[in-house]
Amino acid sequence: MINKGTLFFLCSCIVLLQSVAQTDFNRYQPLCSKGAVPKDFSNSTLSKIKQDNREDLKSLNGRKREFFVEQINYSIDEILHSGNVTFGDTISKYLQGLGDRLIAGEEDLRGKLRFYVYNSTEANAFSTRQGIVFVTTGLIAQLTSEAQLAFVLSHEIIHYQEHHVLDLFEYATKEKFYSYNEKARFLSNYSRENELEADRLAVKMVHDAGYKSSEINKTFDVLLYSYLPFEEMKLDAVYFNTDEMYVPEMYFRFKRNEISAKFKYNDYLMSHPNLAKRKEQVTDQVSKFKDWEKELLYEDSLQFFYIRDISRFEYVLNKVYSEEPVEALYAIYILEKKYPESEFLRNYKSQAWLDIMKASIKKETALYTSFSSLNRKRVKYYEGQISILNQFITVLPKAGKLTMGLRIIYDSYHVDTTNVIARKCYETAIHLLVKSDDFERSKFSTKNFSQTLAYLHELKQDTSSKSKLHAVEWDKYAVIENQSKGMTEDFGIDSTKFYMYGISDIIRDSSFTKTFRKFSDKKSVLDKDKDEFNLMTDVEQLNLEYFKYDEEIHLKMDSVLLFQPAIFETTNSSEIDVFKTFKTRDLVFKEIYDNASDLNIHVESLSLKNLEMLGAEDWNNYSMLQRSLTRAISDYENDYFVLDVVDLNRVKTKFGTEKLLFLEYQHTYAPDLYFGNVALFTVLLPVGLVYFPIAILSGHYSDWQFYVLDLKTGELVLDRSYYVNEPASKHNIGSRLNGMFHQLKQAKNEY
Template identity: 25%
Template sequence: MKRTKYSLLFLIFCSSLFSQQDLAKNYSPLKSKGDLPEIFTQSIRKVVSKDITELYKSKEKDKSIKSEYITVANYEIERIVKSGNILINEEVTGYLNKIADVLLANDTALRNKLHIYALKSFVVNAHSYDKGYIFIDLGLIAQAESEAQLAYTLCHEISHYTKKHQINGYVNNEKINRENYDGKSDEEKLIKKCEYSKDQESEADTEGFRMLERSNYDFAEAEKDFDVLQYSHLPYELVEFKPEFLESKYFKIPAKYLLKEVSSIRNNSNEDDTKHTHPSTAKRKQVIKDLINGRYSNGKAKNIVGEKDFLYVRDLTRMELCRLYLIYRDYPNALYSAYIMQKKYPDNEYLAEIVSKSLFGLTLRSMGKLNYTDDSYLSGGIPGYENIESYPQQLYHLYNKMPGNEWTIMSLNYVYRAHKKFPANKQIGAFADSLFKCMGQIQWGIVDFVRVDKSAAPPKQDTVKKEEGSKSKTDLIAKIQKENNYKNYDTAYYKEVFVDLFTTDTEFTGKFPGSGLAYQSSGFSDYRSTKYNTTKRGKKSKKREFISSNHKVDKVILLEPFYLKSNPTKSDELSYITSDEKQEKLVKTINNCAQKQNFSIVTLDPGLLSSTDVGKMNDYSVVMDWFNEKYDADIRESYPILNTDDVDGLIAKYGTRYVLKMGIISYKIGLTRKRTYYYSFIYDLKTNEIVYKKYEAFRDNDSADLINAKVYQTFYELTHSK
């Protein structure tokens, strides 16, 4: 009886782990589940030490360089795993592992060495490390056309691992770096490194193909995989962008904003790959074509785990991609991706939310209220439609051609109607509210959307003529212009856009700028154009590096503190380990200083998690997404963070809205000159503001007293701020 009960509980647990989402209705962002893997709980220093000891026991060559690689690789793997971007025990990672199970059904030893994870990134790429860690970017999965193509990608990455390409590549590159290389230039060194890398890639292509060939997957899909790579710069599907979904009964987008003929897709498969780490796609494809040699893959399958699973997982990644584009403030791509998915899932609430957010983001951009920086993903801003290929060009054309105020009207029209469709969705409601405010900021009110009463219009031309004698020239011009404006306003295509809402929706009318009605906001933190204002900082506060603090900060979420110790006179290996040790001490110092001043800290540090702390890992991921979005635009501005679905929950869970980031960077210049930088920033997750900032440089070592003094001072200033 007991056994049955436990079995039932286990089944419920398993089904909760892998129960499918109903994408027709909604989508929940991908989150890790279950127990965290061993890498989270083990001491990376011990792992490095063990690996190096084993290396020196072996008969391997180039032990010094390899020992350095072991350190670098272990820390790099740890960095990726603990970045909050890998997905643990959830559907996509589970699916990838199922494919690996199929591929390596006859090689359990190898299979057991592999750790395969999906990586939350829209980049079309995959990475392999010597420790058996393989990371497949969601961008690649979203582009795949079949399970067999994903299987080939896995085969390629597994071959990198089995052939020890990473470590051999590192040794080769280091040798080129360290040896004078007969006095050759950096460019020649780069070409030499790339040649070696290309050889490795070709080997992984070939070996990967053979592995795929041994399985029951359709090996012909390997060739197609290169087509996917070839066009990976394009969205995962090319669908004509028809903006009807942005229209309504009384709002039709004029033809002048629409682009009928789109540009062709460039083919750069044969581009010069001399300075590339990978051979050109055309060459790689040809190699696989030669290997296939006209054979038919009879009896082989495109999908073994299952087509349904493949399509579902791919849809999950495509849904997630929309969100990832938003994080990097790539609103056109987010909008286009959501548009593609809406074709399949027209009633999906999440997609309506993505479209709403994208429209709002583009509205801010068109109003000049969102600036990208050189560090932004879109460092050059939103590209002009001339630089875009194929159907997405239509979206960029619409955005480029439509004036900002009209874009705002169109956005409000869509977002408000989405809000009515999904009234429980606070995010959509909040963005609608924010768009109302944007309307107010562009000085448009209800009167601008009401047809002009003919009797109220300015006097006709003949009346003007009668008065000409008594009017000056400039008065006359002003009068004529006013009359023309009336005409334009009266005939503008968007004049009646809100007619139905004005007549039937009291909420809409109440929220509309200039209505005079005080309608309640839907409660989400809407956009506020708070400027980073140094003049507001008093002399004293400037000295103390406070930016602003309307609220007393007495509790913070502490993110993993950063510590970088670099010494050019010593090897990288030492810096990694020293940095790690110093970081551990910094965590203790922070807690100690906070405790001394009764300051509450909740630590959200992937380096301090136990195997059951998957919830904290997901929370860390939420905060990191927030930071990625925050830092993607000019951080001095309180630009809205659009990806905040989980932030409110996080604030409630930890009882604070403030996140503390602290770090030390210390390095030597030459033999004697030392520099140490200390920083601590506190961010308000609600208002997107930096409420505390300290960034100081010292011509000193990163001594314990320096760190203690500065960390203590930070908490002192927080506890004593008024």
């Protein structure tokens, strides 16, 4: 029995914790690493391979054992070093504490398991042979209780405890003479058995930790619907309405697309059994334990919801960085219900609308049109309440998207005009308006929706004015002009063009006018250049395009921040050769420093070459740049992504250089030698004496990709690729890098 004093204390604690959480989320900062760097991060892959005791691999023969150790350690380090994994952060600490609680009764597991959060919108969790358990923010964002998370962790702990990763590898490598379909059948069946075993044993672990049985099976509901947003919340009909913008309710009457997910589906050839089978088995297993009376402490549940909110904010971050604005905006809508004053949500909402505005702009040149057609994203089909938001955005005409975006970004900026990101979003929105052919300031009303309604009502109430209105006969051109401005023939408002009345205050704002004029002047210069280009002959156009292509690499670069290069040595079967990869990586590093030094280019480095020297701040900068580069490379029109502007300038100041260099290099040795032609040219020996050396020497494929990111603007200023038939030798790598640095060193018009 809880007395009144205890109850009051608990309520006070709850209010206090909620207040702290509210303050934190109003000033939310993305997840970052803190404290001492764990050995999982600071030890090199080669040292991990060397120190692997291999005691659990006795069933594998020598070569399989070495291959497994190399690949498993390399693969896990790729995840740890992806920029998506943090250490010492709030979520990872929470996961570690929860994991330790679950294995409290397992003496053989104590001190062996490490838990980290993996920042991704995917709902997933996985364990490794090394004793690392990863849980994605996307999964935590979807869960509804700590008991469900405990079941997920228990499931992964069992996978580790029962050596399921090794079992699957061993089984797969034994069955080498089966056909592909036979292997797929056997492996999927084998994997499904492991999954069911992990579910069975996880029930006991959750039971022993004191959680409610009723929550366990709800985990499968979460997994089934995890492709949907983390909440199913109806979109308010007045959500977009402000004092200046009114959106008619008709835009929220779309039919919601039905949710189609089903528990019972064909799991043939799938690695996991269908959720109906898993749920049925767990229900049976739960019934075997009769003492489910233990209750979880309320403080733990409160901490879970705090952790879940962090994961949901990270969900927004990941959706915006991956340029999925509809998902981001719906998640922001949900979170704003709880955190309406969050600066983070305002900034990310503005960037999401910038992406919508950018996507609405017509590509103006044939070059960009053909490029975009090759890279056009597949139209996504949405289910549930988010489909209403998607349909609303989809039906808006280009001018409507531009206007809605401007309205929201303008309002966000004026909440706090000192916010650098908000100001940059606002300026970028104006730039997009100027670039578009669908935005004409003169067509927008100088009165907002309410003011226009009142004005028209007043006119209609005035008998003399009313007679004058009806006395006017509009010709075709007057009708078209008025309709383009959102007015009907009877002096009403065309509700489909509501946005024409939504920015009356903005177009009268002197700061807007000044910025709009500045970008318009720049556009006039570009338009003049385009007109001159269109008057050129085909040969002249090709020469000019080649000149611009050749000129863009000359950046007058005296210093550069070298970001971790992506170096891969692959076999003809596309497998990573781990030791050759690290050997080539060391060679590339050496040649970068040597060639840059010869040309007096100062190189700062943010790489994983000396892992033991990196601190938490280095890992945070690394993660931020990894995220920023990924977005920049995936979006060839990266001028409009501004969320990184503050962090990039901080990195620029720290390292004292405005440019970041990132390169990818993949070398594959795959000579054109197979049984048929080897046998043929062995018989035809004179021809073979010529063929074999050529096949061996020409079997090298080197793929180079160079990127330069401007840390001041966040713009990707160089994207250059080379594909050549040459070995990964010191001479070839050095020559390629020397040529690149030589061009980067030059200023435009100096060659």
